[in-house]
Amino acid sequence: MMDTLFPHLVEGSGSVTERIRAERGDLRSRLRGHGALLFRGFDIGDADGLEAAVRALAGEPLTYTEQSTPREVIKGNVYTSTEYPAHAEIPLHTEMSYQATWPRTLFFHCVTPPETQGATPLAPTRAVHEAIDPRVRDEFDRRGWMLVRNYGEDIGLRWRHAFGTDDRSEVERYCAGAAIEPTWLGDEQLRTRAIRSAVHTHPETGDPVWFNHIVIFHSSSLPDTVRDTLIELYGAEGLPHNTFYGDGEPIPDEVVEHVRSAYRSASTRFSYEPDDLLVIDNMLVAHGREPFTGKRRIAVAMAEPSS
Ligand SMILES: [Fe+2]
Secondary structure, three states, rough: OOOOOEEEEOOOOOOOHHHHHHOOOHHHHHHHOOOOEEOOOOOOOHHHHHHHHHHHHHHHOOOOOOOOOOOOOOOOOOOOOOOOOOOOEEEEOOOOOOOOOOOOEEEEEEEEEEHHHHHHHEEEHHHHHHOHHHHHHHHHHHHEEEEEEEEEOOOOOOHHHHHOOOOOOHHHHHHHHHHOEEEEEEOOOEEEEEOOEEEEOOOOOOOOOEEEOOOOOHHHOOOOOHHHHHHHHOOOOOEEEEEEEEOOOOHHHHHHHHHHHHHHHHOOOOOOOOOOOEEEEEEEEEEEEEEEEEEOOEEEEEEEEEE
């Protein structure tokens, strides 16, 4: 069922880029006001068409850095949405909220709709923040949260691939500039730690927003058997990614489950139609992916790095 208010629907026909050029200021303020826009009925075209729409609304499309999931480049800075098994759900999250900088605006172009399910559920991060018990929020305010990632041959991505270099000193330079602490555990084994804030203030609206990867990267988001096996083999700090309080102490499963239910209570969904273009303010709205059947293909682009 379509929620008529969210995402905010912009209907029309013809070139989406021309429409954006003609109404850029108004569309940008509607994006900040509603958090998400759904362009429906327009021609988007191929990856070049999507890039043109991105440039018209939000500037140069960004390269995908500090990769956490497999994606394919369609062309230039247009990517496939995460290549993750169709039967699995991708929990609600905000893009790259584990990094020191992140894209402010995300674009999802429905090239081929799924047969069943496969929506991009959306949850306003202000509502998620409000739905979380103030005691839980205070705990994160006080302690922050930490992402621990592992890159290796057997587990996680390879650091050479994730950082796009074979030069360790280049990885170290990148980490120094991105508030990440790297620890080399071997030639191919790298562990990184980053301490971030759980709540951010939206730069335009001034709202407190729940903007982090605490739930999606927490070990309790893995299937139970996978989690148990990985922890037995590698330890809680040895998983491809896991989240902790900023002081390195574990976040109890029930705290993560409480936050997960806050996302769920704030979430809404719509069914994709061919050539839908969903644009979201990454700090205002979290997104996920339902499991699906069929040949779902969603092209993704990102723009406007946070400062
Ligand atoms: Fe995502």
